[in-house]
Amino acid sequence: MKRTLCAVGLCWALAASAAAAQPEAATTAEPALRDAVEQAVWPGDIVQAADRYLSAYPTGAGAAAVQSLRDRAAGSWRLLRSSEVRLYRSAFAAQDPALEQDLREAALGDRAAAVRLAQASRAYDEAHGTQRYVGWLQFAALLGDERASYALALHFRRTGQPVLAAHYEALALALGYQPAVALDNVRK
Structure with missing residues (x-):
């Protein structure tokens, strides 16, 4: 009987110490999960890190921001x-530390950051034969x-791809772009 009571007492003591350790682990895990969300650059990684945070802390201090x-x-992905x-x-890996903020903003759907990255990619494309621009x-x-x-319409027109040029020109007009009356002497 004493053995049983001792075992029960030991179980209660272990359970109490484990319960006391859980809040401490939780307070260190929440900032780590939030940092993972804030440091991810690829949109899929942001979504997965946010899902991990939200499943662990659905009512946490940063749940709304996450x-x-x-x-x-998710929209970008x-x-x-x-x-x-x-x-x-691979396009979301920063070759230049100055572009890290633009990569993060583009991953979150900032179209101006994506345009800045396109302009910055021109030299990389020429050196590596890629199409990141x-x-x-x-x-x-x-x-x-x-x-x-x-x-894009101008790029595809210059490279002899009239179908893609027409597609992106129509998209630009639908988005409200007002082209100049005459840009060049190339016919559509």
Whole structure:
């Protein structure tokens, strides 16, 4: 009988110490999960980190902010998975530390940041034979940037792809872009 009481007492003591340790672990885990959300750059990673945070702390101090970031990143992730955008995870790796903030903003759906990244990608494309310039412009166009759409129309017109040029010109006009009367001597 004494053995049973001793075992029960030991179980209660272990349970109490485990319960006391859980809040301490929770207070250190919540900031770590929130940091993971705030430091992720690829939209899919932001969504997954936000889901982990929200499943662990649905009413946590940062739940509303994390949900907002998750929603914005989910929209970007949906666009990046479409066949219309040729921009991949490797494009979200910062080659230049000055571009890190733009990468994060673009991952959250900032079309101006995507346009800035397109401009910055031109030199990288020439050196590495990639199409990131076009990919960033496609992403910005789908985010609703009319100038990016028109830049794509001009790019595809110059490269002899009239169907794509017409598509992006129509998108630019639908987004409210007002083209100049005459830009060049190339016919559509």
